[in-house]
Amino acid sequence: MYDALFNHIELKSGRTLADNERDVIMHAFHQKRIRKGEYFLREGDVCKYIGFIVKGSARMFTVDEKGHEHIIRFGLESWWISDHESLVNLTPSTYFIEMLEDSELLIISLPGARELRHKSRCFNLTVSVLDKFQAIAMQKRIHAAIGMTAEEKYSDLLATYPEFLERFPMNMIASYLGLSPETLSRIRKNAIHK
Amino acid sequence: MYDALFNHIELKSGRTLADNERDVIMHAFHQKRIRKGEYFLREGDVCKYIGFIVKGSARMFTVDEKGHEHIIRFGLESWWISDHESLVNLTPSTYFIEMLEDSELLIISLPGARELRHKSRCFNLTVSVLDKFQAIAMQKRIHAAIGMTAEEKYSDLLATYPEFLERFPMNMIASYLGLSPETLSRIRKNAIHK
DNA sequence: CGTTTGCTTGAATTCTGTCAAAGCAGGTGG
C-alpha cells in the first residue's frame, strides 16, 4: 500500500528514503478506500485532505447553472487530488472530486502535510517539484484551451496523456477538452484517416 | 525603487521586514529598465531571470504557425514575470515576454532566488504564498476557458481583473480570453444594454 | 433478456472567426 507512495517520493525527490524516514511518512497518512462513483469531495464541503491515489482514478469537475459538467482535471495512480483553494482558505469547495473506479488512497490533512514537510526532506522536495510541474502543465493547458482548435486540442492530448484515452470514457475526455462529446467523436473519426 | 518590492513582500508574507533583511533582499536583485515594445524574453532564448515589475506592464504570449499571437498572461505593477519552464529546465522558451509600457524591473536569477529564500524568511514565505495563489488562479482560468461562453468569459474577467480593461488594448484582452477582437467588440456592445 | 451506458451519426441552429472596410482617436511634422 505505502510502497507506491515511497516509490513516488523517491522518484520525484531523486533521493533514497531511509527506513526511519519511511516510518515518519507512513504515520503521517491514513488509508482510505472509496468505491467507484463515490466522492472524495463534494461541492459546498470544505476540503480537509490531500489524497494520493495508490490505485484507481478520479475526476475533478464543476457543474454549471445549466447542469453541464466541466472536468478540470483527472487523477490516476500516483497523482495527488484535492481542492487547493478550499484546503488553504477553508472555504466551501466549488468542485466535485469523484472516484471513477474502486480506489485506494492515502490521505493527509494540510497541517499534517506541513508538519511532514519539516520532518522529511524528501517529502518536502517532492512537494516542491510537483508544484512546479503542476504550474507548467497548467500553463500548457491554458495555452491549449485558448489557442488551439478542437482538433489540435485532441492531438495534443494524444501526445501528452495517451493513457487518458484508455482509462476514461470519451464523453469525459470531451468535457476535459471543453468540447461536446459529438464534436470529439467526429474529430476522432477524421483522425483515423491520417 | 525597492520600496515597491519591500511593500509587496511585507504584504504577501504578512510580516515586517527588518533593516538587515531589506539589505539582503536589495542586494539579491538588479535593476533593469525596458522600454515599451522591447522584450524581457524572446522565443528560443533560455529564461535567465525572474522579474518583479516595479512600474509598467507586460504580456507573455506565443506565436503559432499561422502567425497568430496568444496571450498566456499579463503582468502589472507588483507582479512577477518569467517563464518558469525555461528557467527551471534551462530549455529554450516557447514564449515571448514583451513590455507594453516603459518599465522598471527588479530581476533575480534562479540560483539567486533560491539563495535568498534561505536567507530571508519573508521572501521565502512570499514565494510560497504566490505559488499557491498562482495555482488557484490558473485553475480558475482553465475553468473559464473550457466551460464558459465568450460572454461569460468577458464578464468573469470584468469581475476578476477590471484593471486589465483600463491598462490593455481590447485586441490583447481578446487574445487573453481566446476570442477574436471582433467577437469581443460585439460582446461589449451587447453588454452595455444590461 | 431487457436495461443501461457509451459512442456515433445526421440535420438544423447558433456561435465564432475571417476578411474587408470604415470610423476614431492621439501624435507628428509641416
Added chain:
DNA sequence: CCACCTGCTTTGACAGAATTCAAGCAAACG
C-alpha cells in the same frame, strides 16, 4: 493650426466550426 499618419476599435457580410437535439447502435450488466 491643420493635414496626415498610425494604431485601435467597430461594423457588416460571409464562411466555417461547434453545439444542440434526436435517433440509432453496440457492448456491458444485472
